Amino acid sequence: MLRISNLHKTYLKAVEPTLRGLSLEFPRPTIAGLLGPNGAGKTTTISILCGLVRPDSGTVEVLGADIRTDLERIKKRIGVVPQSIALYPPLSVRENLEYIGALYKIPGTILQQRIRHFLQLFGLDHTGSKAIRYFSGGMKRRANIIASLLHEPELLVLDEPTAGVDVQSRNLILQFLEDYHGQGHSIIYTSHLLEEAQQLCREVAIMDHGQLVVQGDPRLLMKDHGFSSLEQVFLHLTGISLRD
């Protein structure tokens, strides 16, 4: 599903490299968590596999295809939910989704069906013509997720999808991710909420300073390291020093 090998990235004018030979692999369809302290390189990694950032060297295979040669094909098969809200604030959620659906060239009737389905699934069917700028944080996050789903991606990549949302929205989002995976899709997500990742993820990769620290089934990692929570494993392996 995802294979990253010896990935390097130093941003223009940056003092230090962001990725320093990152290698990790999620071979099968899964719900995977990409975890790490601030600045570990999670967003950069996700941005590379979506084609938003170019690596300096290394290889990345997404759904069996190489990002260097097959990026356009990969983009059609993945959905990306960025950390920031990627919707037009003055437009309603429906207008935003119609615009995005048109970009993907989804035929009108199918697009309308999907918009109806997802608005209902994410509890936004009552929002009518209200502009996104008047949405609550949780509503914006849910709308942001729908925007990545209209073309029915095989792999959904989410950057901190539950950051800053209330318990109800988080519960709905996590239940959706479970169900989406249950329908045979893969999910890669980043989060600082380790209890959440422990419950949701079948596999996690913990990274720090642009490299892989450890990866595996969270339950096995806890067992192997003799801890009762993924957070304890994380602190044990990445240390307690601040990253700023």
Ligand SMILES: Nc1ncnc2c1ncn2[C@@H]1O[C@H](COP(=O)(O)OP(=O)(O)OP(=O)(O)O)[C@@H](O)[C@H]1O
């Ligand atoms: N466009 C950029 N130009 C220069 N440096 C960047 C750029 N994007 C990220 N960086 C730097 O790369 C490092 C890793 O950033 P990245 O956002 O990938 O980490 P992260 O693990 O997602 O962090 P966080 O948990 O804080 O979101 C940071 O030091 C950041 O300042």
